[in-house]
Amino acid sequence: MTGAMSTRSRRRDRSRDGTVMSPGGRAGRRVVNLAAAAGLLYLFLPIFVIVAFSFNAPVGRFNAVWNRFTFDNWLNPFADEALVDALLLSLRVAAISTIVATVLGTFLAIALVRYRFRGGEGINFLLVLPLTAPEIVLGASLLTLFLSPTLWLFNISFALGFTTIVIAHIMFLVSYVALTVRARLRGFDWTLEDAAMDLGATPTRTFWKVTLPLITPGIIAAALLSFALSIDDFIITYFVSGPSTTTFPVRIFGQSRTATPPQINVLSTMILIVSVAILAVGTLAGERRRRRTGL
Amino acid sequence: MRTGPGQPGARGGDRLNESGAQAGTARNDDVVIEIRHVSKRFGDFVAVDDADFGILRGEFFSMLGPSGCGKTTTLRMIAGFEQPTEGEVRLDGNDVSRVPPYRRNVNTVFQRYELFPHMTVYDNVAFGPRSTKVPKPEIAERVRSMLEVVRLADLAHRKPAQLSGGQQQRVALARALVNYPSALLLDEPLGALDLKLRQTMQIELKRIQREVGITFVFVTHDQEEALTMSDRIAVMNEGRVEQIGTPEEIYHRPASVFVAGFIGVANLIPAVVASADGATAGVDAAGRRFPVPITDPAVRTGDAAVVMVRPERLHLSTTVPATDGAAVEVAVADLTFQGPVVRTALRTDDGTDLVAHVGPEDELPMLRPGDRLWASWEPDAACLLRAAPRNFPDE
Numbered sequence: 001m002t003g004a005m006s007t008r009s010r011r012r013d014r015s016r017d018g019t020v021m022s023p024g025g026r027a028g029r030r031v032v033n034l035a036a037a038a039g040l041l042y043l044f045l046p047i048f049v050i051v052a053f054s055f056n057a058p059v060g061r062f063n064a065v066w067n068r069f070t071f072d073n074w075l076n077p078f079a080d081e082a083l084v085d086a087l088l089l090s091l092r093v094a095a096i097s098t099i100v101a102t103v104l105g106t107f108l109a110i111a112l113v114r115y116r117f118r119g120g121e122g123i124n125f126l127l128v129l130p131l132t133a134p135e136i137v138l139g140a141s142l143l144t145l146f147l148s149p150t151l152w153l154f155n156i157s158f159a160l161g162f163t164t165i166v167i168a169h170i171m172f173l174v175s176y177v178a179l180t181v182r183a184r185l186r187g188f189d190w191t192l193e194d195a196a197m198d199l200g201a202t203p204t205r206t207f208w209k210v211t212l213p214l215i216t217p218g219i220i221a222a223a224l225l226s227f228a229l230s231i232d233d234f235i236i237t238y239f240v241s242g243p244s245t246t247t248f249p250v251r252i253f254g255q256s257r258t259a260t261p262p263q264i265n266v267l268s269t270m271i272l273i274v275s276v277a278i279l280a281v282g283t284l285a286g287e288r289r290r291r292r293t294g295l
Numbered sequence: 296m297r298t299g300p301g302q303p304g305a306r307g308g309d310r311l312n313e314s315g316a317q318a319g320t321a322r323n324d325d326v327v328i329e330i331r332h333v334s335k336r337f338g339d340f341v342a343v344d345d346a347d348f349g350i351l352r353g354e355f356f357s358m359l360g361p362s363g364c365g366k367t368t369t370l371r372m373i374a375g376f377e378q379p380t381e382g383e384v385r386l387d388g389n390d391v392s393r394v395p396p397y398r399r400n401v402n403t404v405f406q407r408y409e410l411f412p413h414m415t416v417y418d419n420v421a422f423g424p425r426s427t428k429v430p431k432p433e434i435a436e437r438v439r440s441m442l443e444v445v446r447l448a449d450l451a452h453r454k455p456a457q458l459s460g461g462q463q464q465r466v467a468l469a470r471a472l473v474n475y476p477s478a479l480l481l482d483e484p485l486g487a488l489d490l491k492l493r494q495t496m497q498i499e500l501k502r503i504q505r506e507v508g509i510t511f512v513f514v515t516h517d518q519e520e521a522l523t524m525s526d527r528i529a530v531m532n533e534g535r536v537e538q539i540g541t542p543e544e545i546y547h548r549p550a551s552v553f554v555a556g557f558i559g560v561a562n563l564i565p566a567v568v569a570s571a572d573g574a575t576a577g578v579d580a581a582g583r584r585f586p587v588p589i590t591d592p593a594v595r596t597g598d599a600a601v602v603m604v605r606p607e608r609l610h611l612s613t614t615v616p617a618t619d620g621a622a623v624e625v626a627v628a629d630l631t632f633q634g635p636v637v638r639t640a641l642r643t644d645d646g647t648d649l650v651a652h653v654g655p656e657d658e659l660p661m662l663r664p665g666d667r668l669w670a671s672w673e674p675d676a677a678c679l680l681r682a683a684p685r686n687f688p689d690e
Contacts, residue, residue: 194376195409197396199423200474209422213413 047272054265061259073262077270080263086251087267093162093247094230097169102223104170105177110211112178113185130175139239142168146240160242168240169230176229177222184218217286224278231271325352327477327510328373328401333382335368342368344534345382350478350512355504357513357521360531361557366514369531370480373512375399387477397426402471403480407487408463410455416442416466417451423474441473444506461492468503478510485520497524518558522546530554547605548590552680555603562609562649564602565682571596576679578602582645585621587679599682608676609651611639611659611668622671625649627664637662641670 053063057070078084108127112120130138145151146158158164192214196206234249241250252264326349335343343365350356358366371377372384375396383392391399402423410419420441424434442448445465455463464484471479481500485493501524504511515521521528522542529539530553538550549555552563566580566587571594575586580602587602594600616622628648629640636652639662643649649670653659662668 189409191405191407191409192411194396195403195405195411196422196426198374198376198401198403199426199470200397201422201426202397205426210411214411 050265051269051272054262054269056262056265058260058262061261063260063262063265073266077263077266080261082246083248083251083255083261083263083267086246087248089162089245090231090248093165093169094227097166097173097230098223098226100166101170101173101177101226102219105174105222105226106181106215106219108174108178109181109185110215113182113188114190127175127178130172131179135233135235138172139168139236142171142236143239160240161245164240164242165237165245165247168236169233172233172236173226173230177219177226180222180225181215181218184215184221188215217289221282224282228275326350327352327387328512329383329385330369330373331383331385333369333372333379333384335365335372335377336380341534343372343379346531346536347382348529348536348539350510351527352510353508354526355501355511355513355524357515357525357528358531359515359518359521359528359557361516363533364531365534366516366529366531367482370403370482370512370514373478374401374403374480400474400477401480402474402476403482404464404467404471404484406483408455408467408484410463410466410470412455415452415454416447416458419455419466420470420473423470427474437473438469441469444472444503445469460488461496464488464496465499468500472503472507472509476509478512481511481513483515484513485515485517493520500524522558530557532557548678549603549680552601552603552682555601555678555680560606560650560652562604562606563680564604564647564649566600566602566679568594568596568598568600568679575674576600578679581621581623581643581647583621583623585677586619586674587677588675589679591679591681594679594681601680601682603678603680604649604672604676606638606650606652607636608672609649610671611641611651611653611657612671613660613668616669616671618671618673620672620674620676622669625668625670627662627666627668629664630662641668643670 053066054073055069055071056063057067057072059065059067108123111117112123142164143160146160146164151157188211192210193206196210197203201209231248233247234253237247238250238253241247246254248267252260255261255264328350330346330348330350333343333346334341346365346369358369360366368377372379372392373386375391375394375398379392383390385391386399386401411422414422417438420438421434424437429437438451439448442451445468447462447465447469450458450462455466458466467484468479484500485496488496497520500511500513513521513524522545525542527539527541528545530537530545532553538545538554540548540550545554546558549558549561555561555563564580566578568576569579569584570577571589574589576589576594577584578587578600610616623643625641625643627639628642631638631640633652636654639651639653641649641651651670653662659668
């Protein structure tokens with residue numbers, strides 16, 4: 001390609017938002033689009049199957065072969081009581097562990113970004129550990145911890161169940177929250193805190209009226225992520241849940257050997273719809289705020 | 296704008312009297328802020344070195360100097376963001392050196408305004424009074440009247456991002472002034488604005504200061520800005536206060552070579568003191584001997600010194616001038632048209648470079664590089680300064 005031509009094609013390939021596309025020509029672009037479509041299909045096919053089979057009238061106990069279309073499952077979404085109980089438990093676990101993890105993780109992030117202190121670097125490293133360590137290791141070690149006789153010495157004992165699940169979830173969610181909030185805090189203008197205190201606000205008032213409202217979008221994002229991760233978690237929960245406490249994923253897994261009622265698909269689709277709705281609302285609100293306040 | 300060189304300090308003095316009369320009780324020597332032998336060190340770095348001065352009630356006080364001279368650190372110590380390593384900061388007669396910013400009755404206009412982006416203009420301005428628990432009806436009243444002072448009453452419900460730079464600046468001013476501080480601290484508040492807007496805001500700032508009658512402490516590195524706006528200026532360099540005085544004193548009677556070079560354009564001629572008899576010294580410079588008034592009583596015969604003459608006080612003529620001051624023969628080196636004046640670079644026979652500002656009233660023929668002329672100045676146009684080992688910027 002001559003210099004003049006490449007300049008011209010580069011100009012043509014500059015799309016309206018200013019990003020430069022690779023100068024590969026029309027055929028090249030078609031290949032890229034095809035690859036992208038294949039990738040998206042690969043990502044969404046399983047989800048599509050879940051949604052589609054929520055409208056299936058299964059033959060036998062397993063909802064795995066397409067029989068015929070029906071609304072029956074959606075008219076009786078809570079038919080499987082044990083499954084509903086498991087979902088409610090999952091929601092409760094997610095709510096409590098998200099709240100606790102969000103508060104702890106947010107303060108941790110603020111401390112790490114705002115202040116230099118001995119051990120700060122070490123904490124930064126430890127934060128990533130729960131994310132990078134295999135879940136099976138975390139699950140097994142938490143189980144060992146909860147059953148450890150050492151705890152008895154301090155008169156602490158755990159019956160495996162709701163409490164241990166919540167503790168385990170908080171443990172790994174704090175990392176996610178701290179990392180998400182910390183990323184948002186990197187660009188925070190701390191001089192705003194000086195400005196607030198200069199105007200007579202105590203450090204406490206400064207935090208509640210200036211710092212917190214400004215980092216709230218990041219905190220909400222972190223909380224939503226935590227909630228989803230908590231509902232989603234299987235491996236760690238499986239280790240620490242005990243025999244009588246069953247979360248939604250654990251219940252589905254346990255049941256899948258004997259039966260897969262279509263309500264699994266219905267409830268899963270509901271969760272999916274709610275998640276997508278929250279995501280959409282969040283994105284739209286963020287867009288609007290950016291347009292209006294330039295934040 | 297400036298008063299004549301014959302009455303240095305006249306404007307500053309009058310302004311102080313005026314504002315004193317407005318305040319009713321204030322006297323000329325009514326000190327709001329006292330910096331008492333304050334030093335600030337960050338590790339080995341000395342940011343402020345034994346600063347010792349007072350700021351008067353109702354005055355427009357500027358701290359002027361190049362970046363890193365300690366002016367912002369001094370301001371931050373007054374605001375409470377930094378604590379002095381030595382010495383004390385006194386506000387309204389009380390030592391506030393260890394008092395946190397939120398318990399000091401001073402407010403700051405920050406360089407980048409630091410408006411709260413999630414609050415409306417109104418809420419930004421109301422933030423101070425709300426924090427200090429001012430009764431609600433009074434808050435509304437104060438905010439409204441302050442928004443009127445800065446002429447933003449119509450935009451009270453906008454967010455900062457919807458305002459122009461100049462408007463944000465006004466919000467920052469209103470937000471600080473609404474607390475009726477003992478002093479308003481301004482940290483290079485005009486630096487982010489373009490030239491035109493900066494000049495408008497300079498006039499606005501002066502108007503607002505007169506209207507509210509509050510002490511303004513203004514930090515800037517722009518000498519022109521400081522000269523235009525201030526009642527008094529503290530010129531700082533490398534952590535030290537080099538001189539404090541009215542713009543006229545600083546311009547016409549600089550205390551050091553640094554001040555002379557930093558404020559405006561100065562001809563700095565190396566000289567040796569040949570005689571000193573109280574009020575006048577005879578100096579040898581540029582191959583001549585001529586008289587210069589003495590301002591520093593420590594001057595002794597034989598001292599190395601620097602004679603300072605402002606370019607507009609240098610007269611050029613084609614014939615030998617009649618003067619009690621100095622007259623030296625020079626050659627024109629370069630001519631630069633600058634609008635109202637022609638900046639004329641000159642060189643004496645012994646190689647000293649001089650600059651004169653030539654206007655139409657100088658009645659000179661068309662000049663060309665290489666032309667030989669006489670440069671002269673009256674005795675009171677020159678200033679005798681101690682030869683300084685320190686450098687000063689080219690400004």
